[in-house]
Amino acid sequence: MRILLLGSGGREHALAWKIAASPLCAALISAPGNPGMAALGRCVPVDVMDNQAVVALAKAERIDFVVVGPDNPLANGVVDALEAAGIKAFGPSGAAAQLEASKGFTKDLCAEYGIPTGRYRRFTDAAAAKAYAATHPVPVVIKADGLALGKGVVIAPTEKDAVAEIDLMFGGAFGVAGRSIVIEEFLHGEEVSVFALSDGTDALFFGTAQDHKRVGDGDEGPNTGGMGAYSPAAIVTPALIDDIMARIIRPTVAAMAARGTPFKGVLYAGLILTAEGPKLIEYNARFGDPEAQVLMPRLTSDLVPILMAAAEGRLAGVEAHWSDETALTVVMAAKGYPGAVEKGSLIAGLEAAEAAGAIVFQAGTARNADGALTANGGRVLNVTALGASVTEARARAYAAVERIDWPEGFCRRDIGWRAIERERR
Ligand code: AMP
Numbered sequence: 310m311r312i313l314l315l316g317s318g319g320r321e322h323a324l325a326w327k328i329a330a331s332p333l334c335a336a337l338i339s340a341p342g343n344p345g346m347a348a349l350g351r352c353v354p355v356d357v358m359d360n361q362a363v364v365a366l367a368k369a370e371r372i373d374f375v376v377v378g379p380d381n382p383l384a385n386g387v388v389d390a391l392e393a394a395g396i397k398a399f400g401p402s403g404a405a406a407q408l409e410a411s412k413g414f415t416k417d418l419c420a421e422y423g424i425p426t427g428r429y430r431r432f433t434d435a436a437a438a439k440a441y442a443a444t445h446p447v448p449v450v451i452k453a454d455g456l457a458l459g460k461g462v463v464i465a466p467t468e469k470d471a472v473a474e475i476d477l478m479f480g481g482a483f484g485v486a487g488r489s490i491v492i493e494e495f496l497h498g499e500e501v502s503v504f505a506l507s508d509g510t511d512a513l514f515f516g517t518a519q520d521h522k523r524v525g526d527g528d529e530g531p532n533t534g535g536m537g538a539y540s541p542a543a544i545v546t547p548a549l550i551d552d553i554m555a556r557i558i559r560p561t562v563a564a565m566a567a568r569g570t571p572f573k574g575v576l577y578a579g580l581i582l583t584a585e586g587p588k589l590i591e592y593n594a595r596f597g598d599p600e601a602q603v604l605m606p607r608l609t610s611d612l613v614p615i616l617m618a619a620a621e622g623r624l625a626g627v628e629a630h631w632s633d634e635t636a637l638t639v640v641m642a643a644k645g646y647p648g649a650v651e652k653g654s655l656i657a658g659l660e661a662a663e664a665a666g667a668i669v670f671q672a673g674t675a676r677n678a679d680g681a682l683t684a685n686g687g688r689v690l691n692v693t694a695l696g697a698s699v700t701e702a703r704a705r706a707y708a709a710v711e712r713i714d715w716p717e718g719f720c721r722r723d724i725g726w727r728a729i730e731r732e733r734r
């Protein structure tokens with residue numbers, strides 16, 4: 310089978326690594342890809358937001374199956390365009406991707422179908438939003454409705470902060486994403502990510518993980534796309550997984566089908582484990598980044614037939630098998646991230662890091678005119694290792710980090726700290 314993978318980040322390198330290992334994969338083409346993905350198959354430049362360009366590429370390359378990595382092309386309807394051209398693709402339609410692309414859409418769906426989530430109200434008017442915020446207990450969560458590169462969520466510690474944030478959002482700080490906002494109850498508890506595949510009707514549990522969204526050790530500093538992750542998240546017990554599948558994931562899949570927009574693809578539920586049980590804070594309609602980098606090394610089943618089954622409505626009875634080991638990934642970012650970063654600094658030592666037992670997934674990397682590997686973005690490398698415990702996986706990952714020669718990069722030093730504290734007890 311000839312497979313086309315859309316995207317160019319660490320998530321896509323991890324998916325490419327797993328897809329290329331499948332006996333069903335005769336050729337993998339990544340678009341646009343990155344230097345890490347180039348080692349697994351050809352990379353072809355394409356604007357993933359240009360649906361017709363993607364369809365043309367898939368036709369020219371005689372592609373049998375397309376896997377979409379990032380959220381924006383999904384919301385832009387790339388799967389609809391591919392399917393209309395008769396090309397099979399893994400990922401939701403543009404209508405179903407609303408689960409990620411509109412926070413208000415998802416909150417309304419939860420309310421209608423009794424899916425556990427925080428109390429909320431939607432606003433399209435600043436004055437009404439401020440009046441509501443004034444009566445709301447703090448902290449209060451203010452969210453831009455649309456996709457805002459992970460930046461459209463603020464936890465306001467005081468009413469004054471809430472008002473300032475409402476003004477910022479309606480003032481256009483997040484463009485059209487902030488024309489409509491959600492004001493939401495702050496949920497207390499630990500945050501976990503739960504993944505499930507859906508074919509529109511059935512759902513298959515597809516792993517747990519815990520991300521580290523703040524840039525600094527001890528979860529300090531600004532939010533990022535994610536500075537490291539591990540899987541499984543042991544705090545999510547088998548009983549909790551059953552509960553989450555029964556009360557959150559399956560009702561969502563049923564609701565989307567009932568609305569005439571069945572969800573096919575990966576449902577990534579961001580949850581808070583509250584004293585009253587798990588509650589949904591958001592859905593993503595794609596794999597997490599860096600969560601895919603810890604799920605893929607643990608998946609012992611062939612990924613390709615599972616993704617095909619989800620795309621073709623044949624998920625019932627399909628099983629996914631996972632290693633008992635823990636995977637942990639440390640994100641190495643360019644200094645300055647999540648703010649402005651400089652591109653072009655030289656990176657060396659990847660072979661030495663892999664010789665130390667890690668897998669290095671590449672994210673924002675490029676090759677310069679001399680063919681040397683350079684930094685080309687905020688999050689640059691994902692140094693990933695497996696171990697019998699989080700403690701062991703973390704020791705291996707950081708031992709590999711030490712072998713990477715990139716003075717312009719940095720990483721958090723405490724990935725997995727919550728789980729490691731629990732393992733020490
Ligand atoms: P989101 O983009 O919706 O995932 O929000 C970004 C981050 O804000 C999440 O990863 C949570 O850490 C936090 N967050 C969002 N909503 C809530 C909430 N209702 N209660 C507590 N924390 C939240």
Ligand code: GLY
Pocket residue numbers: 520534535593596597598599600
């Ligand atoms: N790691 C967070 C995300 O992929 O949205």
